[in-house]
Amino acid sequence: xxxxxxxxxxxxxxxxxxxxxxxxxxxxxxxxxxxxxxxxxxxxxxxxxxxxxxxxxxxxxxxxxxxxxxxxxxxxxxxxxxxxxxxxxxxxxxxxxxxxxxxxxxxx
Numbered sequence: 001x002x003x004x005x006x007x008x009x010x011x012x013x014x015x016x017x018x019x020x021x022x023x024x025x026x027x028x029x030x031x032x033x034x035x036x037x038x039x040x041x042x043x044x045x046x047x048x049x050x051x052x053x054x055x056x057x058x059x060x061x062x063x064x065x066x067x068x069x070x071x072x073x074x075x076x077x078x079x080x081x082x083x084x085x086x087x088x089x090x091x092x093x094x095x096x097x098x099x100x101x102x103x104x105x106x107x108x
Contacts, residue, residue, distance in 0.1 A: 014030065018098050018101075026059060029056055033074060040061070052093075063105065064105070
């Protein structure tokens, strides 16, 4: 099955908002698949960010340090499982983190 349209819309809006926040086009800030260098792993060892916030932190650290970002397309498959995300809390945390990220990157 394909991604439900509501989730596709939310992912697109989130990706565009986060791209604006970091000042660079980010193709995918939500996929959990990552290939990281040892330097990147070392840079993230002290991160206190949980869950999706950690995935966003990885992108921010890459941008701050001038590391190369690349994407490999993956196909998302939904098998009818139930989401455990609490939408309002998730959106609030995402917006807050994105705005804080924008401030953080603009200071540099």
